[in-house]
Every structure is written in structure tokens, then in C-alpha cells.
Amino acid sequence: MINREAIALKHSRILAPLTQTGWLFWITVIPLFLIFVWSFFAFAWQYHWGLGETGMGHPMSWTLYLVNFVFFIGISHAGTLISAILRITNAGWRTPITRAAEVVTVFALAAGPTNILFDLGRSSRFIWVTTHAQFKSPLLWDFTCIMAYFTTCVLFLYVLMIPDIGLLRDRFPGRRWLYGPLSLGWAGTETQWKTLKKASAILCIAVIPVAVSVHTVVSWVFGMQTQPMWHSTIFGPYFVAGAIYSGIAAIILVAAIMRRVYRLEQYLQPIHFNNLGLLLLVMTLLWFYFTFAEYLTTLYGGGKEEMAVFWVKVAGKYSPLFWLMVLCCFVIPFPILAFKRTRTVLGTSIASVFILIGMWLERYLIIIPSLSEPRLFYERGSYMPSWVEWSMMAGLCAGFTLAIILFSKFFPVISIWEVEKEENDK
Amino acid sequence: MIIWEGFSPTSQRERRCIGFNKFGVRSAEFGVRKKTDHDHKHEMNMYRWGMVIDLDRCTGCQACVVACRQENNVPFAGEKEVRLGRAKFWMNLITEVKGNYPDVEMHFIPIPCMQCGHPPCTTVCPVEATYKNPEGIVAQIYPRCIGVRMCISNCPYTVRYFNWYAPSWPEEYKRGRNPDVYKRRKGITEKCNFCLHRIRKAKENTKLEKRRIRDGEIVPACMETCPSGAITFGDLNDPKSRVYRLSKSRRAFRLLEDLGTEPKVYYLKEGQWDDQ
Numbered sequence: 014m015i016n017r018e019a020i021a022l023k024h025s026r027i028l029a030p031l032t033q034t035g036w037l038f039w040i041t042v043i044p045l046f047l048i049f050v051w052s053f054f055a056f057a058w059q060y061h062w063g064l065g066e067t068g069m070g071h072p073m074s075w076t077l078y079l080v081n082f083v084f085f086i087g088i089s090h091a092g093t094l095i096s097a098i099l100r101i102t103n104a105g106w107r108t109p110i111t112r113a114a115e116v117v118t119v120f121a122l123a124a125g126p127t128n129i130l131f132d133l134g135r136s137s138r139f140i141w142v143t144t145h146a147q148f149k150s151p152l153l154w155d156f157t158c159i160m161a162y163f164t165t166c167v168l169f170l171y172v173l174m175i176p177d178i179g180l181l182r183d184r185f186p187g188r189r190w191l192y193g194p195l196s197l198g199w200a201g202t203e204t205q206w207k208t209l210k211k212a213s214a215i216l217c218i219a220v221i222p223v224a225v226s227v228h229t230v231v232s233w234v235f236g237m238q239t240q241p242m243w244h245s246t247i248f249g250p251y252f253v254a255g256a257i258y259s260g261i262a263a264i265i266l267v268a269a270i271m272r273r274v275y276r277l278e279q280y281l282q283p284i285h286f287n288n289l290g291l292l293l294l295v296m297t298l299l300w301f302y303f304t305f306a307e308y309l310t311t312l313y314g315g316g317k318e319e320m321a322v323f324w325v326k327v328a329g330k331y332s333p334l335f336w337l338m339v340l341c342c343f344v345i346p347f348p349i350l351a352f353k354r355t356r357t358v359l360g361t362s363i364a365s366v367f368i369l370i371g372m373w374l375e376r377y378l379i380i381i382p383s384l385s386e387p388r389l390f391y392e393r394g395s396y397m398p399s400w401v402e403w404s405m406m407a408g409l410c411a412g413f414t415l416a417i418i419l420f421s422k423f424f425p426v427i428s429i430w431e432v433e434k435e436e437n438d439k
Numbered sequence: 440m441i442i443w444e445g446f447s448p449t450s451q452r453e454r455r456c457i458g459f460n461k462f463g464v465r466s467a468e469f470g471v472r473k474k475t476d477h478d479h480k481h482e483m484n485m486y487r488w489g490m491v492i493d494l495d496r497c498t499g500c501q502a503c504v505v506a507c508r509q510e511n512n513v514p515f516a517g518e519k520e521v522r523l524g525r526a527k528f529w530m531n532l533i534t535e536v537k538g539n540y541p542d543v544e545m546h547f548i549p550i551p552c553m554q555c556g557h558p559p560c561t562t563v564c565p566v567e568a569t570y571k572n573p574e575g576i577v578a579q580i581y582p583r584c585i586g587v588r589m590c591i592s593n594c595p596y597t598v599r600y601f602n603w604y605a606p607s608w609p610e611e612y613k614r615g616r617n618p619d620v621y622k623r624r625k626g627i628t629e630k631c632n633f634c635l636h637r638i639r640k641a642k643e644n645t646k647l648e649k650r651r652i653r654d655g656e657i658v659p660a661c662m663e664t665c666p667s668g669a670i671t672f673g674d675l676n677d678p679k680s681r682v683y684r685l686s687k688s689r690r691a692f693r694l695l696e697d698l699g700t701e702p703k704v705y706y707l708k709e710g711q712w713d714d715q
Contacts (some may be wrong), residue, residue: 063625064586065603070524070596074588134586134601134626143583147567152589238593239559239698361568384592388695389550391533392597394524 020433021184021371027425027432028184031277034422035276042418045411051410052279055401056131064134066401073384077402078132081409083376085125086159086231087252091260092118093166095292097217107286108435109280109383113271113429114264117171119264120416122163124409131405151237154230162220167215175209176200176430177388191423228256240383241318242311251303256344258296259372262365265289267417268364271426280427283358290361293368294350301343304375321386330395331382334374341371441611445624486652487575488633489675489703490659491685492549496669497554499547502534503661503670507551509661510618510634512623527600530661548706549670550576550715551661552598552631553694556701560590560599569628575675575703583629591628597693599630633672634659654680675703 021028059066069076073093092114099107130136146153179199182192199205232252235243265286272281311323326335346364349355385394420426507513507530516526528550535546546614558577561569568583591599594623605625616622620668623629634657641657654673662670673682682705685691690707 063602065520065525065605065625068523069603071526072591073524073602074591074601131589134628138585141583142564145566145583147562147565149562150565150589151563152565152587234589238563238589239595240592269447385599388595388698389597391535391550414705 015179017183020429021180024425024427024429024432025412026275026277027180027427028277030421031181031423031425033186038418038422040161041179043414045415045418047201048407048411052404052411055404055408056184059401059405060136068397068399068402069340070338072392073379073396074130076396077398078128078404079380080373080376081406082125082128082132083231083252083380084373085121085128085409085413087256087259087372087376088160088263089118089121089125090224090228090253090256091264092116092121093169093220095261095264097224099168100213102219105435106285108431109427110264110285110289111431112174112337113171113268113426114213115166115173116417116420116426117174117260117263117267117323118166119163119170120413120420121260122159122166123416126159126411127161127409128405151233153232156338158223158227160232161369162223165216165220165223169213169220170199171195172209172216173428173431174424177425177428180429181424187384188423193390203333222303225253229251235379236381239307239388241316241386242322242383243379243389245307247307248301248312251307254296254299254303255372258293258300258370261289261293261296262368262372265293265361265365266369269365271421274360275421275426277427279297280432286358286361287353287356290350290356291365293346293361293364297343297347297350297368299307301347304339304342318386318388319347322382325386326378328383331378335378338371338374338378341367342375345372346371349388442556443497485573485676487675487676487703488554488638488657489522489575489673489682489686490551490554490633490662491671491682491705491707493669493671493685493689494546494548494706494708495690497547497549498667498669499532499534499545500666502664502666503530503549504528504532506530506660506664507631509615510617510620511631512606512620513629514602514623515608515612520603525601525603529598529600529629531598539574549661550596550598551633551704553596553700553702553704554631554633556703557699558641559593559595559698559700563589563593565589574638576638577630578632579628579630580636581621581623581627581629586626586628588628595698595700599628601624601628 039226049169067078096107097116098112114320123385130139133139142153142156148154175197176199177194181200182189182196182199185192224244229249229252232248236245237247238244268289269286272278308323308327311319312334315323325331345367349364381396385396387394458570474558500714507528511529513527513529529552531550533548533550535548537544537546541589554575554577555571556575558571561571565582565587566585568580568585570578572578572581588601588603591597602623602625606623617636637659638657641652645652645656650651652674653675657672659670662672671682671685674686675683675686677683685707686705688707690709691705692707692708693702696702
């Protein structure tokens with residue numbers, strides 16, 4: 014008990030956000046909450062009047078909601094995948110980032126598939142996907158994979174948090190109603206540590222193939238279709254790489270903000286951002302490689318339908334977005350991440366913001382132009398999101414941020430027991 | 440309520456139609472069981488509905504478009520919606536102007552659902568709301584559809600339409616709606632089904648008289664109204680039928696044949712069809 018008290022005192026910086034709530038919290042949370050509530054109104058509006066309230070039409074039948082779906086699933090990737098890989102490889106510097114990464118994963122994974130609910134013509138019948146399932150449909154594969162991934166990620170986050178919850182239970186008797194049942198009677202005995210170690214080892218290994226499969230299958234929702242520039246074998250790995258890319262960027266951003274707001278400078282040191290920046294640099298190059306390979310292959314051997322989509326992206330009406338994407342995903346972040354002098358906390362954060370914008374644009378450019386240029390010559394579409402779609406997107410981002418903020422008010426954002434263990438090992 | 444029973448996904452008849460036996464297990468379709476000679480013979484005895492559209496005869500009058508709208512209760516979209524590309528045309532007439540004055544050529548092409556032999560749209564539906572029925576018609580089970588729209592995005596001919604709003608008609612038009620056709624609601628997909636209700640009606644008659652449907656007995660709305668007689672409909676399995684003969688014509692071609700979707704709508708045109 015005394016030992017625990019000492020630990021809690023030592024890491025009071027990590028535990029501070031759980032008890033202290035300043036003006037910054039309220040001026041962030043209240044607007045976010047209002048936006049979040051507004052999106053419920055927008056959804057009710059859309060549900061009542063029909064999907065006609067969005068900017069969709071014929072043949073642009075899959076638009077902003079699908080873009081957000083792919084984008085958020087992408088963000089969900091890095092979290093668990095990174096923390097699992099770093100755990101398996103025993104990379105010591107991972108310790109303070111893993112919790113944040115796992116939280117981002119879980120909430121992004123909750124936010125992503127919600128878009129499908131918005132996108133359905135009859136959202137209330139969503140359950141039919143399970144009761145009338147047709148497994149020939151890639152959407153069903155998607156549904157299965159995402160459910161499996163979500164379950165694994167929640168378990169992953171939770172299991173690795175049990176020792177910390179045990180600590181919190183003893184530290185905050187007022188919140189026993191929450192921490193009591195969640196700690197599962199954690200007392201820190203030898204057998205309990207052994208079980209935890211075994212469980213986390215199994216989860217680490219289990220989560221990697223599930224994570225890879227999720228984004229591969231998300232890409233197959235497009236890759237299995239006949240649309241020009243969707244029907245491509247590169248989509249699986251391209252989406253996985255892109256997902257990890259945007260995921261790491263999201264983690265860096267979240268970690269940097271938490272570092273600043275919760276004053277965690279002694280835990281989240283520049284070295285961590287340097288290392289994450291190096292990972293991000295690798296992914297930047299990989300992103301460029303995949304994009305280059307995809308576009309060159311299309312340009313060199315593409316049929317006339319593919320070329321129509323290609324030109325509309327590169328030189329047509331979507332070209333400003335396309336070149337903005339190249340700028341955000343490669344031209345700006347690459348030099349920032351390549352030099353050690355700019356690979357600082359601020360530098361990597363700036364690069365991350367650009368990468369997140371760029372990756373969102375990439376998802377947009379994968380989905381929209383292909384649908385606007387179908388195979389038959391006569392059907393040409395254009396698309397502009399309506400206020401409903403923008404509201405839903407804003408609400409989704411607000412909800413995502415809100416969830417992370419509220420999480421940080423109830424649970425430590427840095428894994429205390431792992432930091433402690435790390436120090437003892439040294 | 441024959442129509443209802445046919446469309447209801449839970450009815451025995453429909454389940455067998457989709458290819459399930461009464462225990463809910465898939466039978467012959469999709470390679471669970473190898474096709475035997477008996478199966479093949481059975482398949483040849485079945486109808487396989489197809490359509491031939493003679494582009495050399497088509498005058499571009501759009502009577503087929505109007506007739507189809509009237510027959511199938513296709514709702515009105517209104518000017519604002521049309522601009523967003525939300526007009527529904529189960530039968531759509533595309534016009535194309537080629538060249539500059541004085542060498543101008545005008546092309547018309549009516550586009551219904553192609554009723555593919557290998558439809559890309561049916562397999563992607565997560566709730567099996569669309570399927571190819573044993574007579575080759577790609578049908579939509581309206582009450583089952585939850586509006587995922589993956590069938591729309593996977594249709595290379597873009598002939599599937601979505602109900603963005605609850606369907607609406609001008610007041611004076613409402614009394615003219617066809618009672619034989621299922622009324623769609625907002626949030627579901629709909630498409631041309633070769634006037635399935637007319638096929639059903641013809642079958643009811645022939646069942647009483649214990650004979651096969653004769654060539655030319657079934658007339659879809661678009662064919663019935665076509666003043667130049669450009670549209671022909673019938674059984675592609677029957678070598679004596681008019682559609683069969685026409686589909687083998689040297690003028691015949693199909694849209695996007697290289698995709699391997701095996702459309703059952705044939706077009707006739709002298710010379711090369713150029714879809715650029």
C-alpha cells in the first residue's frame with residue numbers, strides 16, 4: 014500500500030488531469046459538445062427527410078461519409094498496431110506513447126463505422142446485415158473484420174490498463190463505483206502479474222493480423238468493384254500503408270497536445286517524437302512509393318476508362334485537390350522529417366497536421382473521382398457536400414476529440430505501471 | 440396479393456427463387472453442386488428473358504421513357520433534383536451529338552437495365568436484397584433493401600437508382616399509378632426489371648392453359664409504346680423466338696462486352712458502335 018502511495022506521488026503529473034479541471038477544459042469541451050449535439054440534429058434531419066438532404070446524387074452515390082469511414086479506420090490503425098509491434102520488439106521508448114496510441118485506436122474505430130450508419134438509406138434496418146448476411150459481399154467481410162478488430166482493441170486497451178485502474182481504485186475512493194468493478198480485483202499479486210503478461214502477449218500477437226486484415230478488407234470494398242481505378246490489386250497494401258501513415262500522424266498530434274496541456278514533458282520527451290518522426294518518415298516514403306506505383310501503372314497501361322479518371326484527378330477538376338494532397342503528404346512533411354534539426358516536437362506535429370489533411374484528401378480522391386467518371390460515356394457526376402454532411406463530419410471529429418478528452422479525465426494517458434517497470438528494469 | 444408474395448423476402452416461394460431450399464441451405468447455384476445434364480436440360484426449358492433494341496430504327500422520341508415511368512410508378516424528381524443528378528430513368532434515352540455543322544450526326548441509345556448474366560451488383564449486396572432470378576432477371580427485393588448503395592456503385596452501366604427522398608408525384612398524376620407495381624419508399628434502390636409484373640401475369644395465364652409462353656406474348660411497357668418498333672422482347676432460350684434471331688444478327692452488339700457481364704440487352708446497329 015505504501016509502495017502504491019509512493020508511486021502515485023511520484024507520478025502525480027500523470028494523475029493530475031484526473032482531478033484538476035481548469036478553464037481550458039471547459040472552453041474546449043463546451044464547444045465540442047455543442048458541435049456534437051448539433052450533428053445529432055443534422056442526422057435526425059437527414060433521417061426524417063431522406064438522404065436527398067446530402068449532396069449525393071447519381072452516379073455519386075458514395076461520398077463524404079465513406080471518405081470519413083476510410084479515414085477514421087485508417088487512423089485507428091497505427092495505435093494498436095504500433096504499440097503491439099513495439100511491445101513485441103521490446104522497443105523501450107514506446108512506453109509513454111502506447112496508452113495514447115491505444116486510446117486513439119479505440120475511439121477512431123468507434124467513429125469510423127458510425128459513418129456507415131449515416132450513409133445507409135434505412136439506418137434503422139442496419140441489424141439486417143447480421144440477420145440476412147450474405148457473405149459474398151465485401152461489406153460483410155468488412156463488418157466481420159471491424160467487429161473483430163474493435164473487440165481486440167478494446168480488450169488490448171483494457172487489459173493493459175488493469176494495474177493502473179487498481180492503483181486508481183485505491184487512490185480515489187470517491188470513484189470506487191467506476192474503478193472498483195473495472196479493476197477486476199487487481200491486487201498486484203505474483204499470479205496476477207503472470208496472467209497479465211500472458212494475456213498481453215497473446216493480444217499483441219493477435220492484434221497484428223487482425224489490424225492488417227481490417228484495412229485490407231476496407232480497401233477491398235473498393236478493390237472488388239468494377240469501377241475504373243478501384244479495381245486494382247495494389248489497394249490492399251496501399252490502404253494498409255496509408256492507414257499506418259495517418260495513424261502515426263494522429264498519435265504524434267495527440268501526444269504533442271497532451272504533452273503541452275497536461276505538462277507531461279518529463280515523460281513525453283523529444284526523443285519519443287524523434288523516433289516516431291523517423292517511423293513517419295519511413296511511411297512518407299512508402300506512401301510516395303505506393304502512390305507513384307499506382308499512378309504510373311495506370312498511366313502506362315490503363316484503358317480509356319482508367320485514363321478518364323486518371324486525367325480528371327491529375328489535370329482535371331480534381332487536380333487542385335490532387336496536388337494539394339501530394340503537397341501535404343510528401344512535399345511538406347518529407348523535408349521536416351528528414352532532418353534531425355526539424356524533427357522536434359513542434360516539427361513532427363506540424364508534419365502530422367499536414368499528413369492528416371493529405372490523407373483525408375487521398376481518401377476523398379480515391380472515392381469521388383472514380384464515381385464521377387463511370388465507364389459509360391454519358392453519365393458524369395459532380396459533387397458538393399451539403400450542410401448535413403459537413404455537420405456530420407464536424408460532429409464526428411468533435412465526438413472523437415471529446416471522447417479522448419473525457420477518457421483522459423478518468424484514466425491516466427500514460428501507462429504508470431509500464432513506466433515504473435521500465436525504470437525498475439533500468 | 441401476388442405481387443407482395445413475390446417480393447416478400449421471407450416467403451417460401453421467394454427463398455426457393457433465390458436459390459435456397461426450404462431448410463435455408465443454398466442449392467444448385469454457385470457451385471455447391473455440379474451441374475448435371477438434367478440441370479442443363481432444366482435450364483434450357485426455363486425462360487431467359489432478353490431484349491433487343493434496334494438503334495437504326497430508334498428515332499429518339501422518348502416514348503419508351505415516358506411509358507416506363509408510367510408503368511412502373513417511377514416518381515418525379517423535379518427540376519432542382521434533376522440538376523443534382525437524381526432523376527430516375529428505369530429506361531433512359533441518351534442522346535449524343537457528334538461532329539460539327541454541317542457534318543453532324545445524332546445518336547440515340549435507350550438504356551434499360553442490362554439484366555447481366557453475371558451481374559456485378561448482386562454479389563456485393565450485404566443483405567441479399569438483389570439477386571438474379573432463375574429466368575435471368577436481376578430483381579430487387581424492395582422491403583429487404585437497406586440502402587447501402589454498393590450495387591449502385593458497382594453497376595458499370597449506372598442503371599440502378601436510389602430513392603433520395605420519399606417518392607412523390609404531382610397530385611393529378613397520383614390516380615394514374617399502376618397498382619401492380621410495388622410502391623417504393625425513401626432510402627432504397629430500384630431498377631428496371633423487364634416489367635416483371637407483366638411476365639408474372641402472363642405466367643398465371645399460361646399455367647391455367649398448361650402451355651409455354653408464346654413468343655411475343657409478353658410485351659414490356661417500353662416495347663408496347665415504341666412507335667418505330669425498335670424494341671423486341673422475348674425468350675433467348677427459344678431458338679425460334681424473334682429476340683433470339685435478332686440477337687444473333689451481324690448488327691448485334693452489347694454494351695461494355697469486355698467486362699464479361701453478359702448483358703441480356705442487345706443493340707442492333709449498322710457498322711461499328713463507337714461509344715466514345
